[in-house]
Amino acid sequence: MDGIMRAMVAGLSEEASAAFLEDCLSCPLCRKRLHSHAAGWRCGACARSFPRRGDYIDFVDALPSSFRDGLETDFSEHYVLPDEPYWAPLVTVTQEYSALVPDVLARLVPPPRRCLDIGRSLVEHGHIKPHLSAYERCLSVYCVLDPDPGQLECRDPRIFMARGIGEALPFADASFEIVLIHATLDHFVDYSRALDECRRVLVAGGILSIVMNNDGSWAKRLARKEARRRRIEASKHHNVFLTATRMVEELRERGYSIVHFRGLRYLLLPASILNRINRAIGSRALASVMRLSNRVGAALAPRLGGDFHLLARKIGEMPDRDRGRARRDAL
Numbered sequence: 001m002d003g004i005m006r007a008m009v010a011g012l013s014e015e016a017s018a019a020f021l022e023d024c025l026s027c028p029l030c031r032k033r034l035h036s037h038a039a040g041w042r043c044g045a046c047a048r049s050f051p052r053r054g055d056y057i058d059f060v061d062a063l064p065s066s067f068r069d070g071l072e073t074d075f076s077e078h079y080v081l082p083d084e085p086y087w088a089p090l091v092t093v094t095q096e097y098s099a100l101v102p103d104v105l106a107r108l109v110p111p112p113r114r115c116l117d118i119g120r121s122l123v124e125h126g127h128i129k130p131h132l133s134a135y136e137r138c139l140s141v142y143c144v145l146d147p148d149p150g151q152l153e154c155r156d157p158r159i160f161m162a163r164g165i166g167e168a169l170p171f172a173d174a175s176f177e178i179v180l181i182h183a184t185l186d187h188f189v190d191y192s193r194a195l196d197e198c199r200r201v202l203v204a205g206g207i208l209s210i211v212m213n214n215d216g217s218w219a220k221r222l223a224r225k226e227a228r229r230r231r232i233e234a235s236k237h238h239n240v241f242l243t244a245t246r247m248v249e250e251l252r253e254r255g256y257s258i259v260h261f262r263g264l265r266y267l268l269l270p271a272s273i274l275n276r277i278n279r280a281i282g283s284r285a286l287a288s289v290m291r292l293s294n295r296v297g298a299a300l301a302p303r304l305g306g307d308f309h310l311l312a313r314k315i316g317e318m319p320d321r322d323r324g325r326a327r328r329d330a331l
């Protein structure tokens with residue numbers, strides 16, 4: 001195992017990925033080790049089979065219906081950008097922030113950094129997105145999990161793609177140093193169970209990274225009626241609405257300490273107004289306005305942005321049912 005860990009230090013590789021899978025893939029139901037065969041993986045204990053389908057291994061079809069009821073498996077609409085002019089500057093500013101995250105992670109966790117990404121946030125067209133290429137050097141192993149078979153195209157043999165859900169992870173305890181849930185927690189059928197699963201597969205000292213929509217943004221607090229209307233509209237796809245404060249509490253109760261917190265997307269104006277500003281001053285100037293409002297917002301009111309990003313460190317073992325005691329961790 002030590003040899004494998006040393007081999008994983010220098011960026012993503014096929015060898016490290018293969019050794020990791022042999023070691024760490026486990027049955028999402030009985031948690032026993034999986035064995036590979038020509039057509040996929042099989043559980044040594046319950047004999048469930050997890051077949052290879054094209055670029056990915058399928059861990060969803062073998063789950064009992066209790067896991068699959070209400071599960072969304074087509075997210076194609078979510079990857080289509082709205083036809084709104086103000087989106088271009090918004091994407092630019094969002095990408096600038098995302099590109100900084102691998103450096104932050106590298107400072108918090110020493111290598112090897114084995115990473116699970118629930119919702120394929122780093123990948124597009126089967127490759128790590130160009131503005132996130134720093135992850136290729138930062139990470140030692142990179143596993144993608146998504147319930148939508150349409151999102152699991154893989155063109156990079158160093159990446160492991162699995163069709164699966166956060167509520168039943170096909171990995172052994174303490175398999176990862178980093179787990180990413182970027183813009184996907186709102187879609188989980190049972191986010192509480194998924195957070196427990198994330199804690200299980202993280203090593204002690206490992207980092208959980210969450211990016212999500214903030215149900216307690218300044219705009220939602222001011223315009224409560226409009227917020228209610230949007231929540232009803234979003235609930236076609238979103239199962240979970242959490243404020244930044246609530247999320248922090250949820251994680252502290254689970255034995256995490258918050259080591260990084262950043263409010264994002266502060267220029268929360270109606271689309272028609274953002275488009276009008278975009279037309280008047282151009283998208284480069286609008287991007288500057290967004291950048292400035294994010295800087296000021298994050299400094300003055302970190303928990304009131306439209307979205308938030310937090311990094312939480314798992315701080316050691318905690319009895320499962322010992323939840324009530326909130327931890328007093330400094331932000």
Ligand SMILES: [Zn+2]
Binds near residue numbers: 028032044047
């Ligand atoms: Zn099994």
